Each structure stands twice: as structure tokens, then as C-alpha cells.
Amino acid sequence: MIFLLIFVILFIGYSILIFYYWLGWRTIPYFNIDQPGQPVSVSVIIPARNEENNIGALLQSLQRQDYPKQFFEVIVVDDHSSDSTAEIVSRFPEIKLLKLEGDVNNSFKKKAIEKGIVAASGELIITTDADCIPLPDWLKVMVAFKETTNAVLIVAPVVFNCNSQIIQVFQAMDFMILQGITGASVFKKVHSMCNGANLAYDRKVFFEVGGFTGIDQIASGDDMLLMHKIATKYPERIHYLKSKEAMVSTSPMLSWKAFFNQRIRWASKATYYLDKRIFWVLLLVYLFNVSFIILLAAGFWNHSYWLYLLLAIVLKTLAELPFFHTIAAFFGKQWAVKYFFFFQPLHIFYTVIAGLLGQFGKYEWKGRRVR
Numbered sequence: 098m099i100f101l102l103i104f105v106i107l108f109i110g111y112s113i114l115i116f117y118y119w120l121g122w123r124t125i126p127y128f129n130i131d132q133p134g135q136p137v138s139v140s141v142i143i144p145a146r147n148e149e150n151n152i153g154a155l156l157q158s159l160q161r162q163d164y165p166k167q168f169f170e171v172i173v174v175d176d177h178s179s180d181s182t183a184e185i186v187s188r189f190p191e192i193k194l195l196k197l198e199g200d201v202n203n204s205f206k207k208k209a210i211e212k213g214i215v216a217a218s219g220e221l222i223i224t225t226d227a228d229c230i231p232l233p234d235w236l237k238v239m240v241a242f243k244e245t246t247n248a249v250l251i252v253a254p255v256v257f258n259c260n261s262q263i264i265q266v267f268q269a270m271d272f273m274i275l276q277g278i279t280g281a282s283v284f285k286k287v288h289s290m291c292n293g294a295n296l297a298y299d300r301k302v303f304f305e306v307g308g309f310t311g312i313d314q315i316a317s318g319d320d321m322l323l324m325h326k327i328a329t330k331y332p333e334r335i336h337y338l339k340s341k342e343a344m345v346s347t348s349p350m351l352s353w354k355a356f357f358n359q360r361i362r363w364a365s366k367a368t369y370y371l372d373k374r375i376f377w378v379l380l381l382v383y384l385f386n387v388s389f390i391i392l393l394a395a396g397f398w399n400h401s402y403w404l405y406l407l408l409a410i411v412l413k414t415l416a417e418l419p420f421f422h423t424i425a426a427f428f429g430k431q432w433a434v435k436y437f438f439f440f441q442p443l444h445i446f447y448t449v450i451a452g453l454l455g456q457f458g459k460y461e462w463k464g465r466r467v468r
Contacts, residue, residue, distance in 0.1 A: 100391065104409065107385045112416040114381065119420035121281030128340045130237070134244040139169040139236055140219030140300070144209035146176035148227035149185055151348075155227055156189050164236040172217060173227075174209040182227075207309040207319045210293075214303055223297040224320075225345055229255070231295075234342040239297050242343070248336040249302045250327045252283045253295040254344045256428050267440055268349035268356060270425075270433045271447075274417075277424035283337035288375035289328050293320035295345045298327060306330055315365075341427070357451060364455025379452075386448045389413075410445075414438045 141159060145152055152173070159171050172193045175183045186194045195216060197209050214222055223239060225231065242251060257272045259265035279290040303323075312322040328335050350356040389409060396403035418437060425431050 118281040136168040138219040140217035142213035145227035149180040151228040172213040229345045238343040249334040251297040252291040253338040289325040360451040
């Protein structure tokens with residue numbers, strides 16, 4: 098019975114947290130461009146490793162941007178690709194191609210971004226991933242939002258495309274929740290969350306805070322760890338851009354192995370967060386999910402715990418459903434709501450496993466074995 102009491106306490110804390118995120122997301126004003134302002138020089142930085150299947154589509158989408166071409170440049174930094182990534186980029190003569198060389202001690206992506214920023218001429222740095230596709234108004238909306246808010250760092254939405262396969266539907270749903278939490282936490286300024294697939298910051302501010310110095314030994318964290326450094330100096334000038342026109346889309350992992358490797362990579366930076374507020378949030382979420390595994394195990398000794406487990410899953414779903422419904426509407430995936438309850442066991446299992454292995458295990462990413 099003591100454990101059930103602990104579960105109730107965790108559930109109450111978790112429900113309050115989700116309700117707070119839901120209210121936070123709903124409070125974020127939707128950004129619309131009233132009048133385009135003066136163009137700002139922009140440098141789009143794309144770190145790329147073995148992206149021959151994706152990089153061409155991204156570069157074509159950047160050519161279609163509704164933004165004055167003389168005011169933006171695209172820099173691709175090839176991170177030791179063993180495929181035809183560099184060759185494909187070279188077919189776009191207006192794209193600046195740089196190559197990362199030598200061993201950079203684990204943090205390859207950070208070094209690639211840093212190399213691109215050093216070579217950049219734009220006032221505003223915008224990073225995205227080689228497997229992303231932005232909409233035609235992406236740069237225009239980013240710049241207009243910066244002029245409106247005077248932001249030094251802009252966090253913008255990312256969405257997963259998906260087909261009907263279970264693995265892809267699950268990832269799209271899970272990632273939408275993460276994006277909703279990101280938007281709410283940035284808007285409410287409660288902790289630092291973002292995604293490097295759609296992130297913008299002042300070039301001069303990047304150097305002002307020392308870039309990736311101090312976090313360059315960590316394989317992951319080119320986005321959130323940098324964001325915290327900037328937020329420490331400019332806490333009121335970090336903003337979330339809630340706009341469908343500023344959204345970039347990307348593809349989910351195609352296998353469960355690749356998916357778990359991705360999430361373990363994300364979880365691996367948890368203990369390095371300088372913003373300890375997010376650490377305590379992650380701890381609450383992790384312990385809450387672990388409690389479901391304990392209920393499952395306890396059911397083998399006393400079957401009544403399995404009834405408690407089913408009730409707990411129902412309660413978790415009810416606590417999260419309003420938030421998920423609101424997020425799904427923004428991302429245009431309302432169809433996902435009907436699957437929400439059925440994916441709860443999978444979500445609980447992956448959260449526990451990825452969180453554990455992220456701290457004590459190793460993972461493979463882009464053909465590299467990391468920590």
C-alpha cells in the first residue's frame with residue numbers, strides 16, 4: 098500500500114506538470130506577419146553525415162525560399178561522410194560546402210556547426226538537419242519574428258512526417274508531445290528546451306557566450322546546452338515561434354533499433370544540463386513511468402496489481418489527452434488522438450529503457466559508436 102501511495106503522489110505531480118504545459122501551450126500567441134520588415138542577413142548551417150538520400154531535397158527547398166537571395170547563404174558542413182553527400186551538395190554551386198577534418202573527440206556535430214558559424218557572414222544563424230524540409234516562408238517568418246520580439250534565440254516547431262506503420266505513427270505522436278512541452282517551457286521560461294532541427298540565434302551572441310566551449314566534450318546537446326548558455330545571459334530574449342509557416346518537417350527512424358539509438362542519444366545529455374530545473378522535471382517523469390513497470394512486476398505476485406496498472410494507464414491517458422489533442426490540432430495530426438490510449442504501454446516502456454541506457458549505456462549514431 099505504501100507503493101500505491103507513492104504512485105498517487107507521483108501521479109498528482111505529473112498531472113499538475115502536464116496541465117501546466119497544456120495551459121502554457123494554449124497561451125502562446127500564434128505569430129502572423131503583418132508587414133515584412135527589412136531583410137536581415139541569414140546563414141543557414143547544415144551539419145551533414147551520410148545524408149545522400151536527404152540532402153538534395155533540403156537544398157531544393159531552400160532554393161524555393163521566399164526571401165531575398167542576396168540576404169541569405171546556405172553552408173553545408175560535411176562530417177566525414179562515406180557516401181555521396183558532398184558530391185550532391187557540389188551540384189548546387191550557390192551552396193558553400195565545408196568539410197570537417199580530423200578527430201574532434203566525440204562532439205562531431207558541434208564542431209561541424211561551429212565550423213559553419215565561423216565561415217558564416219550572416220547576422221542570424223539558423224540551424225537545421227540534412228533530413229529536414231522547411232516551408233517556403235520559413236526564413237521570412239523567422240526574420241520577421243526576430244524583428245518583432247528582438248529575440249537572440251528563436252525556438253521553432255519541428256514535425257515528423259509518417260506513414261501508417263506503427264513505428265512511424267508512434268514517433269510522430271511522441272515527438273508532438275515533446276514539441277508541445279518545448280513550446281510551453283520556452284514561453285513560460287521555466288526551463289531550456291529546443292531542437293537543433295529548427296533553431297535560430299544571433300551569430301555575435303554565439304561567440305559572446307563562448308559557443309560550445311564547456312559542453313564540447315558531450316556528444317549530444319548542440320541545441321539545448323547551447324540554449325541554456327544563451328538563456329543565462331539573455332533570459333528575457335529567448336522566444337518560441339508558434340507558426341505553421343515556420344515549421345520544418347523531418348522523417349522518423351525507420352527501425353526500432355534506430356529509434357532507440359536516437360532517444361538514448363537524447364537522454365544521454367540529461368545529467369549535463371546546466372539548467373537543473375529540467376533535470377527535476379525529467380526525474381519526476383522518469384519515476385512516474387518506472388512506477389508502471391513496478392506495478393506490472395508486482396502483478397506476478399498479486400494479480401490485483403494488474404488492475405491497478407490498467408487503472409493507472411487510463412488515468413495517465415486522461416491527464417495527457419487534452420494537451421495531446423491541442424498539440425495534434427496545431428500540427429495537423431488530429432487523427433492520432435484515437436490511437437493515444439493504445440500506445441501508452443509502448444511509451445512507458447521506451448521512456449524507462451531509453452532513460453536508463455542514456456545514462457549507463459552506449460549507442461550507435463551515424464555509423465559511430467558513442468560512449
